[in-house]
Amino acid sequence: MNHIRHVLDAATYSYAGFLRLLQETAAQAECMFFAILLAVYVAVGADAGQFAILGFLFLLTIAIEALNTAVEVLVDHLTNEFAEFARQAKDLGSFAVFCGLTMMSLYSLYVVYSHL
Template sequence: MTVRDQSQGAAPQEIPPAVTGVAHVIAAAQYSLGGLQRLMGETAARLELVAGAGTGFLLLVLGASALQLAAFAILFALLLAVEALNTAIEVLTDRISPEWSVQAKHAKDLGSLAVALLIISNALCVGGILLSLFG
């Protein structure tokens, strides 16, 4: 079976056959790497990655505990995961509804809100860590 991405005028592509076992795990890892590559094409994700790496390094240098570093790392990973989901929402919304619609706007706004809430959560986490270190 073939599919065509009409939004890009691409040539038909074969749908990959379903795989199981170890091949499934390998395929899933390849899809995840493809997702990471796509996510790094987003300016917001690259900025978040730089900010997160810098903040993590700063917390390490300032003597944050292993538990504090783990809490920050988990929240930061969650931020990148939600940024990936937000990007997926935007890509699918643009594909399904290339014309402007209030529903598409709401979908994109909600994805953006999810990212913003996690940025705030990360900032509060870092603030709490800094307060415990210097307060």
């Protein structure tokens, strides 16, 4: 019974994290980007496998965004003044998100190009 309770608690924490992430403008923009890409995939006639890969890349990107947001929350809690470690932590998180978005974009360019 403890395992079931643990799973339910974990799901509750995950849902709370999801709701918190949706408060971030960057996460909202990434969701809109994903929706636009879905429409483009439909328009070019992408196959199910290509939709699946796009979905995987989106989930990876939004997971990176969640971790980036967590880093920013912690850094903002640690200091309200300029600190080099804070700048570096935020820059590294932003770069990770950029890499995720770049993967989605490059793959989507490939999908569109292959259907022309």
